[in-house]
Amino acid sequence: MIAACKTSKRKKPTDFRKAADVFKALANPNRLLIVDALGKGEKCVADLTELVGLDISTVSNHLSVLRKVGLLVDERRGTQVFYTLKNACVLKIFCCLDEFHAHLGR
Amino acid sequence: MIAACKTSKRKKPTDFRKAADVFKALANPNRLLIVDALGKGEKCVADLTELVGLDISTVSNHLSVLRKVGLLVDERRGTQVFYTLKNACVLKIFCCLDEFHAHLGR
């Protein structure tokens, strides 16, 4: 039996669906690469495209997946669109994962 | 710019792939329901099948997805197989998500 967190309350089916949507958005190595990069500061689509090495349309799609679940915000400045992490929680989740893999020993 | 966690180090492509696999395992409402239930203690497949309301073979598949990424461990006792959370990190991730949704206001 493991202690739950302070903020946790009785969960409804929609809670699991919403949570699953966020995990779905994070369930792709290229999107994780993007999130990790944005953890260091905002980037435009072209920068991220160079980083992940896929077609710009594909990267744009990945960005929209992350934006739709509220992980990112976009801001147009001139012809460029800059993306930023919406909040630090995602990076915390990364930390939990680091711990998890350390615990697993892989 | 957001502070990274203490344990974070330079990430390799395989790190993102492994992390994505864990998120993939969590990217399904029924599997989240299972993880949440197991947070309260071990359960056998039949118990979990009743909980999620899908075919037992489907639940068995979900459990194997979660086991493969190291989130669960199984233990056979007689004819039954009991599943347990491998560690508390997953529940911490849930907490991060709760925070995230609170921050988003949905």
Add this chain to the structure above:
DNA sequence: ATCATACTTCGAAAGTTTGCCAAATTACAA
């Protein structure tokens, strides 16, 4: 206005996931 740049949206192909059913496996009991 026209053009170039930066990005998004659409449509299609290939691959993956989810679910059910039926068949196979495992452990125990009679």
Add this chain to the structure above:
DNA sequence: TTGTAATTTGGCAAACTTTCGAAGTATGAT
């Protein structure tokens, strides 16, 4: 050993994801 209960595995169809290239949109420069 034959049967029965619990779980896993294999096969399949429907739905979803990933990627690309082409076409579309928005902004700023000429």
